[in-house]
Amino acid sequence: MTKDFSFSVTATDGLARRGEISMPRGTVRTPAFMPVGTGGTVKAMYMDQVRGVGADIILGNTYHLMLRPGAERLARLGGLHEFARWPHPILTDSGGFQVMSLAQLRKLDEKGVTFRSHIDGAAYEMTPERSIEIQGLLGSDIQMQLDECVALPAKDTEIERAMELSLRWAERCRTAFGTQAGKAMFGIVQGGDKPELRRRSAAALSAMNLKGYAVGGLAVGEPQAVMLDMLDVTCPELPAEKPRYLMGVGTPDDILKSVARGIDMFDCVMPTRAGRHGLAYTRRGKINLRNARHAEDSRPLDEESDCPAARDYSRAYLHHLVKSGEALGGMLLTWNNLSYYQKLMQDIRDAIEAGQFFARAEVISHGWARGDLPTL
Secondary structure, eight states: OOSSOEEEEEEEETTEEEEEEEETTEEEEESEEEOBOTTSSOTTOOHHHHHHTTOSOEEEEHHHHHHTTOHHHHHHTTHHHHHHTOOSOEEEEOSHHHHHHTOEEEEEOSSOEEEEOTTTOOEEEEOHHHHHHHHHHHTOSEEEOOOOOOOSSOOHHHHHHHHHHHHHHHHHHHHHHOOOTTOEEEEEEOOTTOHHHHHHHHHHHHHTTOSEEEEOSOSSSSOHHHHHHHHHHHGGGSOTTSOEEETTOOOHHHHHHHHTTTOOEEEOSHHHHHHHTTEEEETTEEEETTSGGGTTOOOBSOTTOSSHHHHSSBHHHHHHHHHHTOHHHHHHHHHHHHHHHHHHHHHHHHHHHTTOTTTTHHHHTTTSSGGGGGGO
């Protein structure tokens, strides 16, 4: 068992990278998709199922967990790994995005941000130091800096102000994190849709010699082409020997095109949220189980899948569950969707190892945006 955090690239195909992140709690195969376990649970899934579909790491969220059950309480109960029965690596988001998007009566200054909970209106203060303290109490293996994420579109001056503030907060987070054996703190590149700001942010964070780097402030409503343009200017500025994490992304097509630009890690609520709303991801594309045409369809979602949810239940049964509002419908479709995403990542890793990522892109896509894939 490794005693420290390390990252190695084992194969490349163009800018696409196959690698491994090693930590005391386990190895993360990259490119990796992290199921989102915001409040200590991957919604509608048992943790054994999450592991069973192939996930090496999950994501938890500082904002939600500090509100309930509370960071200090979690620490007394043995930390998030013990609490949620997930003994493998966990990455925690700093809570910055949720403070900006969910919290009420926000007041932001150099020190940090004060806000009221969207749940009960209770007052809180989040500083860079407190964010790292909370993540330490949770016991996460990868901790994210506190940053300010600006919704796009925004004025150039506002994007630059938030980017510079995020850099100063990154320095404070690095100091607060210190040296923790086997764990890592990642910085977050900001800069909106402005290439020069992205380059400046990436260069400044790289100079801090952190153990990993995330690209934030994307997948927030801007066109995919803008997101890809920002990756094109950002990734070359980040150290090749460190993992790169694109936050909050995304669709299978987003993932393929981002891997092609050198991204190693992803997270998104899309597969779990879609499952709870009756939408299945399959290698033939999306299937909306709410549609009446599935009411008497005895076929499974995918007869060749290794996932029981995809292979062993008829579309008619899944349609019935979804239309009836039965909880089992969301559970089965979430299981199917996370299995699909992990199979997608394994196919990507295999293709990079074989030096055929771009050649196999259409097959890897499993029915997604096939006509657009040559522009990878």
